[in-house]
Every structure is written in structure tokens, then in C-alpha cells.
Amino acid sequence: MIPGLKHVDTTSLELASPPPSSTQASTVYDRLREDLLSGRLEPSRKLQMRFLTELYQTGQTPLREALNRLTADGLVECREQRGFYVADISRSELAELTKTRCWVESLALRESMAASTPQWEEQLLLAQHRLGRTPRSLNAEHFEDNPEWERLHRVYHRTLIGNCGSQSLIAFCGQLADQLYRYRRLSIRKAFPSRHVTDEHQAIMTAVLSGDADHAVDLLTAHYRQTAEVILQDKQIFSELHEGEDAAS
Amino acid sequence: MIPGLKHVDTTSLELASPPPSSTQASTVYDRLREDLLSGRLEPSRKLQMRFLTELYQTGQTPLREALNRLTADGLVECREQRGFYVADISRSELAELTKTRCWVESLALRESMAASTPQWEEQLLLAQHRLGRTPRSLNAEHFEDNPEWERLHRVYHRTLIGNCGSQSLIAFCGQLADQLYRYRRLSIRKAFPSRHVTDEHQAIMTAVLSGDADHAVDLLTAHYRQTAEVILQDKQIFSELHEGEDAAS
DNA sequence: CACAACAAAAATTTATAGATTTTTATGAAA
């Protein structure tokens, strides 16, 4: 055998076969997270190990790891010795998450603006531009979720607060965004036909670039509050059975 | 045999035998967390499975679970396929955490005060009173950490922001508090001999009870900034080897 | 001195065994 050649072969193979080359737990985490956010795994559903191992074709250990991470993200609930459940939803939690997001992102936006740089302003301009050029729905007739729009939407809001100078604060905002994103996707009327979200995004950006922090914060919080309002109207996504005991977990 | 009696016996036994009656993963989590916060497990140390299983006398599964939770808490770092490490520390991270804590807790305190109730004010009064009556050090001669004081200190700060009406915000503040607590305990000069922290706590409470939000926020942020300042002075806790590359992870 | 092949260590994953909880069925009392 030829030693030199053999090693080269192996190397090239290694580089080709594991494309993202990440651990299995991370792969399951990503897939599970997507299924949670999309609502394919409905709220308060029990997440049985056996079911999940068969669904994702993996072992228990990577699954437990993924479920633990998702618990920290607030998308999964872990009851001691009783297994995992998809995090429940409620009107009160939606209201609380929205309130918190408004508070915290207002803060982060103000700090971002206070530390503004030309580079950041250009990033924001770009993010807004790209988002505006991307169709909200894949289908012109009926609404069909466009993953690329969702990604760019995420990037846009991330950019708004991204200049605040605190990784932990940005991460916290990301968590809140994820949890609220699930409510959005769960809500049937995702299209928001009456709203012009693109205009809202543009208006926020304009206020930011003009240096008017108060106005920018007002527009941003109004943006979030309106989204929550629309979802709160949705009669279907909140199980009407226990309407009274709507308290957050 | 007497059916009725037997059942009572079993019940009482069950209630007695598992005192904390929690899962093993939680037990390991608590112990590991304490060792992390106290600094017994020093920053950037590698956390080998074998070492930990022997140290805590447990299996790998509960350990992985605990480590994953602690990663979410920011006390442990998880490098993909390279194992777990104790989260590193740096001056820049300390500064960033402090800055973030000041921002977020100012927000939370204002909201707490805006939603003030007699019950909450009484809670705060009690928390302050108990903290003030507890000695900072177990030993009058040299400083010796008093766990009860630390616990009450935690409760006090938790109470300050606890009326803000957002569980997620409170939890985030708790995370920041934990991470900063580790810096405090890592710092050799824990005693802070020149400071009168009890007076500071009292002053904050007085401002809160008098309804002066601006003043309360000023005192609280000054409190945190001074603590950070003292730790930043500490030459020993930051490894001087790589002073230039002091960036946060 | 650099690079590749080998060997050792460590992390991740699979598989198996042990506990705990929930369900179901049986029997006694109202």
C-alpha cells in the first residue's frame, strides 16, 4: 500500500462526507427546534423518547441533549421524572413575552444607536433592503411561509439591536424572538393581510438612521404590540377548554 | 394484614425516604454549580467525564444533563466534540456583564416600582432587614464566606426586581447575577473591607419605598459598578499571560 | 525541519438494565 496516497484519500473523504461536520446532538437540536417553531409538534404535547428516536432516527443520549438545550430556550418543558413536553402557550404568556421584548429591545436599540457607527448603519440599511426585496409568501394566491423571508426578518431585527455591545443581551433578545416566533407561526392568520410590515421595517430604519431614538423605539414597540394583538385575536390557537386558568406556567 | 394501615405506612415511608426526592441529574447540577460558583473548579479548566463521574459518584447521563444546563447558564462552555470546559473569565466579560446587569435591572426595578404594592414593599423591607442582621463573614478575624448571607443577598436583589411582572426578565437577571457572583467569589479580596454594603442596601430600599425611582436606580447601578471596580483591580484572578487577547468568548 | 502514519486518549453514541410513574383490574364498602 502507498502510505502517502492513503492519507490524502482519507482527508478528502472526511471533508466531503460530513458537510456541516457537527455532532449528532446538534443536528437533532436543529431539526427538533424547527419542528417546535413551525408547530408541527403542537404545544403541551408529550415528547416521548421512543417516538422521537424513531422520528429522527437517533439514540437517546443526543436526544436528551437536544431536549435539555431546548428547555433552556423555553421551547420545551421538562417535568422531573415525567419526561419532556412541548412548552405550553397561553394568552398571558404571549402578553408577558411581548411586554418583555418591548422593554428589552427598546433598551438595546437605544444603546445600539448611542454606539452607532457607519458600519452598523450600513449593515442595517442592507438588512432592510434585502428583507424588502424578498416576498413574504412563496405563493401569490394563498399564504405560504417563505423561509428566506423569515431568515432575513430575523437578521434585520438582530441587526437593530446588534450594536448594543452586550452579547448576553443580544442572546436574550434572540430567545424572546424565538418564543414569540412560535406564536406567530402557530397563528392561522399568518399573512397579516391588513398590515404593511415592510413599510414598518422601513420606517424604523429611517428613524434609526436619522438618530431619533424616541421615535425609533416607539415604532419598534408598536410593531411588536400589533403583532401580538393580531395573534391574541386568534380564537383557534388557544385551546378554549380552560379559558379561565390562562396563567403562565 | 390490615389493608388500611399498610397503605398509611407505605405512604409515610415514601414521604420520608427520598428527602429532596429529586432526580440525580438535578443533584449533580446543584453540586457542580456550587463548585463552579465557588471557584473550586477554576476557569477554563477542562471538565473530563471520567474525572467528574468519580468526583460526584455518578454516571455519564446525569452528568451530561447537568453540564448542558450549566452551559445554558453560561457557567460551562461546550466545544463541539471536544468536551466541556469551565467558562473562562476576562476583564472585558466582567465589564460587559456588569454593564448589562445595570441596564436590565434598572429597567426591572423601574417596572417593579411602577407596579408597586404594599405586599411587595413589605417583602422588600423584610429581605433588607434579614440581610442586615446576618453577618457577612462567619469569622470576625479573617473573612470566611457565610452561605446564609449570600442566600439572603440573593433574595434581596431578587425581591427588588421581582415585582416587574416578567418571569423571563427575572430569570435573565438571575443568570447575570450568577455569572457575576462567580467573579466575586473568585476575587481574593472578597471582604470588601472599605465598603459598607449593608448601608448601600438600606439606601436603595429607602429610595424604593419613598418612590424615587431615579435615585433608586442610581444607587443600584453604583452598587454594581463599585463591585465590578473592586474585582477589576484584582491582579491575581485574571491570568496575566494573555493580557492582550482579553476579548470575551 | 516538515509531513504523514500510527497509537493513545477522550468524547460521543448505542445498547442494556434499573426505577418510577401511570394505567388497569380486582375487590370491598356505601
Added chain:
DNA sequence: TTTCATAAAAATCTATAAATTTTTGTTGTG
């Protein structure tokens, strides 16, 4: 007959141990 309590069974979560894969350190060769 209905209801409650008990006991057994089933299901499921938790933990241990073994196997696989990946990474890291060492040695030998060009």
C-alpha cells in the same frame, strides 16, 4: 350498583456500561 382503595401490570423515564468515532500526541521518515 356505584364508588373508592388497593394491588398488579405496563409503560416510560433514568442510569450504567460497552462500543464507536473523533481528536490529540508521538514517532518515524522524506
